[in-house]
Amino acid sequence: MYSQNYIHFYHLTECGIGKAKIPEPSLRTEPIVRAISESSLPFLKMEKAMTEVSVLMVGLQPDLIDFSDPAYAAFPGMTAEKVMAGLNADQARLTALGYHASLCLVDFGETAERVLHERLGEKPVDCVMLGAGLRLIAKNTALFEKLLAVVHRTSPNATICFNTGPTDSAEAVGRWFPPPQRA
Template identity: 55%
Template structure:
């Protein structure tokens, strides 16, 4: 059986203003820690036998186009949308846009959601 493919969608960490209390759901978080968490999640999925990769997006200027291009380049069995996109209230419209791009360009993909980088593999394994 072929490897199951997973796309991890998250905010580009260098664009996040971590002084904004909305991003305080993980204490002490910063761009380096977010990127390290994303990389660790991708590597953990690969160790479990998934073909995983990241798609880092901005807050909406190019997010839809970047995600659409990624989804058109490859078939994905699962798309994980990270907590930074989902749980921050000011990103509500971005989250809707992301969901609709996935629905339109990867309707076969299972959707899953993590709460923090270290539960990404568990989130994916629930559905794929």
């Protein structure tokens, strides 16, 4: 089994986000080989895709959102019930595809950082999906930045992805981790 560091390294370099160096052998978390060539990196991604990928879906508590607020005008007709139904359906879809998906719903800042930190501290996750309501609504930018920092500090090896609404989380996760193969 390969460490998440190698998987994360591959995802960063595959997407052109950075050209990180492979850690020195003494810094590796698992002594798998002394050197990894560029041609062997696709195997690492495939290895991770064949195991269960844990996904934490982070979003705002739908019942706290004021959908009449002009900031949410880009989502006409949206209600807390529709958002929650979309999130539950997305979680079920991810599970059906073979991911281990769970929800982490936060408030607008009173306890959001603490709730996410505690949730990420329960067990390691492979992927953190930050919802559109956090990212696309301008007045939520500071909260989005704080939650992103919590993910970075608490789960530095987790891949971060973004959906565009409460119904396309599987596509967001799938960009980084192909759906696992069910036995």
